[in-house]
Amino acid sequence: MKIAILSGKGGTGKTFLAVNLAASAKYSTIIDCDVEEPNVHLFLKTENTSTKNVSVKIPYVLEQLCDGQRKCVDFCRYNALAYIDNQLIVMDNLCHSCGGCLLVCPNKALKEKNKVIGEISSGKIKQINVLSGFLKPGEATGVPIIKELLDDSNAFEGLKFIDCPPGSSCSVIESIKSADFCLLVTEPTILGAFNLKTIYELTKLFNKPCAVVINKSEKKTNPAQLFCRQNKITILENILFDRTMNDISSIGKVLVWENKRYLKLFTNLLNNLVLEARK
Amino acid sequence: MIILIPVDQSGEVNDSFARAPRFLIYDSETQEKTLLENKASLSSGGAGVKAAQHVIDLKVDIILTPRLGENAALILSKADIGIYKTVNKDIEKNINLFLANKLSKLENFSSGH
Numbered sequence: 001m002k003i004a005i006l007s008g009k010g011g012t013g014k015t016f017l018a019v020n021l022a023a024s025a026k027y028s029t030i031i032d033c034d035v036e037e038p039n040v041h042l043f044l045k046t047e048n049t050s051t052k053n054v055s056v057k058i059p060y061v062l063e064q065l066c067d068g069q070r071k072c073v074d075f076c077r078y079n080a081l082a083y084i085d086n087q088l089i090v091m092d093n094l095c096h097s098c099g100g101c102l103l104v105c106p107n108k109a110l111k112e113k114n115k116v117i118g119e120i121s122s123g124k125i126k127q128i129n130v131l132s133g134f135l136k137p138g139e140a141t142g143v144p145i146i147k148e149l150l151d152d153s154n155a156f157e158g159l160k161f162i163d164c165p166p167g168s169s170c171s172v173i174e175s176i177k178s179a180d181f182c183l184l185v186t187e188p189t190i191l192g193a194f195n196l197k198t199i200y201e202l203t204k205l206f207n208k209p210c211a212v213v214i215n216k217s218e219k220k221t222n223p224a225q226l227f228c229r230q231n232k233i234t235i236l237e238n239i240l241f242d243r244t245m246n247d248i249s250s251i252g253k254v255l256v257w258e259n260k261r262y263l264k265l266f267t268n269l270l271n272n273l274v275l276e277a278r279k
Numbered sequence: 280m281i282i283l284i285p286v287d288q289s290g291e292v293n294d295s296f297a298r299a300p301r302f303l304i305y306d307s308e309t310q311e312k313t314l315l316e317n318k319a320s321l322s323s324g325g326a327g328v329k330a331a332q333h334v335i336d337l338k339v340d341i342i343l344t345p346r347l348g349e350n351a352a353l354i355l356s357k358a359d360i361g362i363y364k365t366v367n368k369d370i371e372k373n374i375n376l377f378l379a380n381k382l383s384k385l386e387n388f389s390s391g392h
Contacts, residue, residue: 073332079325082332084357091350094325140324 001277002153002160004179004208008195010166012185013215013239016249018163019043021273023256024266027127029156031149033175034165035118035133035142042252044130046123053119054133054145056097057112061088065109072101072110078140096140118145120152129156146174159274168202176203181277182210183236188222196224200233211276213269216241234276237269280307282377283339284370286314291368296344297326297351304337305374327351335360343373344385352388 005018015032019040022030032040059072059081066088073081073088080094081101092115102110118135133149135142142165153160164175176182182203186196196212203210211234214224218241228235239245245262248255256263284292285299293299298320304313315337319330327350334342335358342355342362355362363382365373376382 077323079319079322079328079332082328082354084332084335084354087357089354089357091325091328091353094328094350 001158001181001274002162002179003181003183003273003277004162004164004176005183005185006164006172006176006199007166007185008168008198009187009192012187012192013213014166014185015039015043015163016245016255017183017185017213017215018161019254020256020262020266021270022128022159022161023126023254024263024270025127025159028159028161029129029131029153030161030163031153032130032132032163033146033149033171034163035135035145035149035171036165038132038134040130040163041121041132043249043254044125044128046121046125046130049121049123051119051121053116054148055114055116056144057099058092058095058097058115059090059101059110060113061090062109062111063087065107067107069106071104071106075100075104093138094140097144118142120145120149122152142171143174146171150175150178168198172199172202173206176206176208179208181273182208183273184210184212184233185215186212186224188214188217188224190223193223193227196227200227200231209277209279211236211273213237213239215239236272236276239265280341281305281337281339282307282341282343282374283334283337284343284365284373285317286370290370292343292345292365292370292373294345296342296347297330299330302334303370304339307378325350328354331355341377343377343382347385347388349388349390 005014007014022028032038070083073083078094078096080091082089117139121132123130131149131153133145162175165171184199186192212228213236217238248258256266282305284303285296286301286303287293288300299317302315302317319326322329327348331351331354343365345365362385364385
């Protein structure tokens with residue numbers, strides 16, 4: 001079962017939850033789809049780690065076949081092509097590898113070449129399989145890496161936790177596409193509630209069942225709680241703000257491996273999450 | 280000489296090139312001024328490339344702008360267009376300063392937005 005962990009707002013605790021849930025399970029896989037700023041590997045330092053490059057296709061022109069009709073320039077919605085002084089210029093950094101320009105060229109003057117945009121690492125620590133994606137800075141999109149990560153994760157059985165990028169962009173959409181359930185992480189603030197609304201709407205759009213965890217919470221009623229009540233969304237846990245959790249996590253340690261009380265909290269949450277997801 | 284300046288909604292020099300709402304084209308020989316919509320400003324990405332392509336197709340010789348992104352700079356460099364840095368928001372003043380050889384070339388390009 002694939003559980004995507006997402007939040008509209010960055011810094012609410014996606015990785016914190018994903019890592020500790022994975023570490024509380026008897027056997028699990030964690031997939032770091034935040035390829036622009038991955039940090040699962042900072043907590044889960046794997047052994048026997050293998051890495052591989054991820055490439056995409058970028059067009060290049062056979063100059064002798066190009067006669068400047070510019071059908072490709074007009075077609076490209078990313079403005080990755082320009083025709084100046086009888087020469088076609090390809091802007092590698094803007095190309096999204098849709099392959100459309102090759103199709104629209106009447107002279108078949110465009111061909112494709114590989115460009116490495118990042119890498120995927122795979123390893124294991126204790127009972128957790130860790131798959132992490134890394135996008136090279138300056139590349140147009142991390143979606144191809146996320147696609148490959150999720151394909152690779154199909155090799156493993158059991159519970160899979162997807163650590164999504166923040167927000168609700170193409171990268172997040174790609175990360176949740178194959179998820180069975182979405183865990184929405186938020187904060188007990190107006191901003192937290194506002195961003196929760198955005199990702200809740202995203203999960204509805206993709207027909208994904210979901211539940212909420214309010215992190216860094218407080219005992220009194222808060223905007224995030226109100227939003228959940230108004231929309232009848234299950235709150236699986238209100239993790240109260242606890243400075244010790246922050247102190248332990250901020251030095252890259254896995255909370256549930258440091259303290260039995262936290263292991264109990266997360267095992268409980270995991271059980272409730274699985275029960276909810278199976279409904 | 281055909282001179283181009285990016286123009287904002289209030290008729291002053293725009294802060295950036297590729298995402299300016301309009302372009303002003305000034306022909307120094309006929310002293311004719313033309314105002315054009317900048318379609319590149321609506322792009323989700325690569326506005327610099329689209330704006331530069333458009334400007335080159337218009338056969339512009341000189342661009343006066345406060346700044347220029349690296350994508351636009353790359354495309355414009357292939358067409359031998361002079362790029363000069365504006366000193367304030369007044370369109371007339373900048374044109375006159377350029378014609379009097381008092382504007383400097385724009386040397387630094389930003390990573391764009």
